[in-house]
Amino acid sequence: MHYDRITGRRLPGWLFAALGVPLLLATALLVDHALTGAPPPAPVVAGPTTPAPASPTPAESVPPAAPAPADLPVVTYDPAPRGFPADPATADTGPLPEGARPNRKIAAYDAPGGRPLAFLAPTISDVRLTMPIVERRAGWTAVLLPSANRTIAWLPAGGWTTVVLRDQIVVERRTHRLTWRRDGRAVHTWPVSLGMSGQLTPLGRTFVLGRTPPPEDVYGGVDIFALGAIPDDPDAVPSGLRGAHIGLHTWYNDDTLGENVTNGCIRLTRSAQRQLLAELAPGTSFVVVDRLP
Known part of the structure; x- marks a missing residue:
């Protein structure tokens, strides 16, 4: 029998074996790629399938989109291809009141009129x-x-x-x-647990990618949100979590809320997670900062 190094409680052997690392290193598992059904879909803006671009000014023209080679990689749950620009306003x-939803496989570019680096498909993990x-x-x-x-891609119309x-x-x-x-407008605020030293919850803007059922009882029987973000240092997380995304989820108890104990995920209460699962749509923006001004 093993003991939780944080709470001092005795842990069942199956839990220790499933995690495969000391509990202090796995008090919040990152989300694997078994994404499933999403919350109610966000409303779609009526009209054309792409936003009508503003008419270019005399000094501005629309750079043409270079043809995308058929063999470009497709962005999946695995880490995205390199070469895309940094988010200039990541903090x-x-x-962010609008989202882009691909209707077919579309090319993603490194700049307006720049190089196509990858394709974006209508779905990731279904x-x-x-x-x-x-x-x-x-x-x-x-x-x-x-x-x-903290990365963006540019899409043509x-x-x-x-x-x-x-x-x-x-x-x-920090708080x-x-x-x-x-x-x-703020609807609700809750305390959370965040990533420990060396596996800090990544800063910057990301978004809700999808949701997945809890793989173990330690998640309190509540679905998990997988975010678009991944660990800043994939080699720092336990080997069983490499290739996983940062998640928003609950835990089997609330003893460590307000502490840095996870592998980078954000952990909150079961009631809060259930409320967010009922309300948030895929694409909802998500930003992590050290502290608000």
């Missing part, structure tokens, strides 16, 4: 992909890239639909606080 806590829109420029649209941290996103999650690392906002 911005302003709302979950409909919706990415928050962060910028529009010269007829192109920038979105947060899935399976990457065509092949995707604009979706309304009403919600936002803001996490403050261990998660705030749910709707239409720019």
